[in-house]
Amino acid sequence: MLWLHLGMPKTGSTALQGYVRKNTAALAEVGLRYMETGRSRPERPTRLAISHNIIAFHLNQAKSADDPFREPMFREYQAHSDQTCLVSSEMFYGCDLQKLAQIFTEIPSRDLRITFYCRRYSDFFEADYKQRAKNGRLALGGSTYICDLLDRIKANPEIYSFSAKMMKIRAAFPGVTVVPLMYERAEMVRGHVVDDFMSRIGVNLPEGSPPDQPSNQSQSRAASEAFGVVSRAMGRKQSRQLRRRVIDDPVMVRRHDVLEPQERAWLDDFLAKQDVEFRQEFFSDRKELFSPARLSAEDQMFRRDTPEEYEALRKASEVVFRMALEG
Numbered sequence: 235m236l237w238l239h240l241g242m243p244k245t246g247s248t249a250l251q252g253y254v255r256k257n258t259a260a261l262a263e264v265g266l267r268y269m270e271t272g273r274s275r276p277e278r279p280t281r282l283a284i285s286h287n288i289i290a291f292h293l294n295q296a297k298s299a300d301d302p303f304r305e306p307m308f309r310e311y312q313a314h315s316d317q318t319c320l321v322s323s324e325m326f327y328g329c330d331l332q333k334l335a336q337i338f339t340e341i342p343s344r345d346l347r348i349t350f351y352c353r354r355y356s357d358f359f360e361a362d363y364k365q366r367a368k369n370g371r372l373a374l375g376g377s378t379y380i381c382d383l384l385d386r387i388k389a390n391p392e393i394y395s396f397s398a399k400m401m402k403i404r405a406a407f408p409g410v411t412v413v414p415l416m417y418e419r420a421e422m423v424r425g426h427v428v429d430d431f432m433s434r435i436g437v438n439l440p441e442g443s444p445p446d447q448p449s450n451q452s453q454s455r456a457a458s459e460a461f462g463v464v465s466r467a468m469g470r471k472q473s474r475q476l477r478r479r480v481i482d483d484p485v486m487v488r489r490h491d492v493l494e495p496q497e498r499a500w501l502d503d504f505l506a507k508q509d510v511e512f513r514q515e516f517f518s519d520r521k522e523l524f525s526p527a528r529l530s531a532e533d534q535m536f537r538r539d540t541p542e543e544y545e546a547l548r549k550a551s552e553v554v555f556r557m558a559l560e561g
Contacts, residue, residue, distance in 0.1 A: 236269075236311055236341060237435050238348045240403075241324035244361035245351035245417045246427030251285040251322050253428045258283075260440040266432075267314040269321045271307045272337075290325030293333045301336060308340035315345070318437055327399075331406035343409035349434070351417040351427075352396055354524040355505045359383075359394075360492040367458035368473065370465030376455070377538050384497060387505070394505055396523075397512040414516050418525070453477070454488035456543070456550035463551065464558055476557050485549045490533040498527060 241247035254261060254268045261268065273283040289303055311319055326334060327350060338346060353361075363380065366372050372379050392398035396414065403412055415434055422430035432439050453461075465473040481487075493501065506513075506523055513523045537543070 236319040236321065236338075236346050238326070238338065238346060239320065239322035239431075240326040240348060240350040241322055242327045242350045242353060242358075242417075243324050244358055244365070245324075245353050246431075247322065247324040248285070250427055250431055254320065254322070255283065255285040257440065261437070262317075264438050264440055265317050266437045267310075267317040267319045269307070269310055269314075269319055271310050272303055272321065272323075287321060287323035287326075289321075289334070289337060290323050290329045293329050303337050304340060307337055311341055311345075318435055320435070331402050335406040338407075343407070346407070346410045347413055347435075348403055348407060348410055349413045349415060350399075351415045352523070353417040354502065354527070355394055356493055356498040356501050356527065359501060360490070361452075363492045364453060364455060364458040367455070368453065368461040368465065368477065369470055370462040370473070372459075372462065376459060380492065380497075380538075384501065387501070391505060391508045395508045395512075397509045400512060414512075416517065416524075451487045452489045454486055454546065454550065455491045456488075456546040457481075457486040457554070459547060460550040460554040464554055468558065472558070476554065479557065481553060481557075483549075483553055485546050486553060490527075490529060491536055491543075492538075494537055495529060495534050498529075502527065 239247070239250075254266070255273075258268050270283050272287040272289040273285075292303065307321075367376070387394055400412065400414075404410075413434070415431070417427075419425050423433045424430075429439065461473050461477055464476060490498070502524065509523055513520060517523060
């Protein structure tokens, strides 16, 4: 069986891929093959395999119809078809699925499974915003970008809808079984994406792994926007290096500070209505696809363009710029 993990962004794909790559040998002993096709460049087979898969880059950049991955993927699968095989990339979720399907045309549909985690709409919105902000990729001002994106979702809910994504997957991979998973940490095996994912695909983790890992604290919107200034001025590499440092300042860590409470409630409710059939097919035991968001009293009072938020951005900027100057 080959599992194709589409890796919806901001659902722990990087942690999963990093763990599997670092523990390839131990996992092979319990029956998991982390496919190397697409993780090492065809022209340099001696290069160490990377954690994620570069097939999506090829699909986005290829100018010809020639596919350097289809035959190697099939040959590798044939050699390991008695194991549970895994291909994973967070870029697969948003790539051209028709092109992606061509990579796997030699593998029988009965041998293929497609999976991805579904994250609460408003949480994904916030995480995606902060990722764009800290990489300096917000073309518009923060509030303008947020309001424009909400308007786009209202006009075209397919850009966030899981039902729409399922239609595209099934059109590209006819006859293939699709197994969506829920990205709710409280419901995950041991509260960890690695344990949860492996249990879903039927792989018993080697004894004593993975080690308990605290979930990453969410950087605040103010911190993300301050790091974005560094990204634009000094480059993303410098910004990433700074973000890896532990920062003991409450202004740098916060959740629920992108969408205002009424926006969050509207987004989750609006998109849940688009995905009723999706929930009924795959999660019929749930009355709602996602449990109601639990907002603190402070979260419920949050408004973006206020003196308090401008002050938070000023403080976060001072912290980040001081870090940059210290090297």
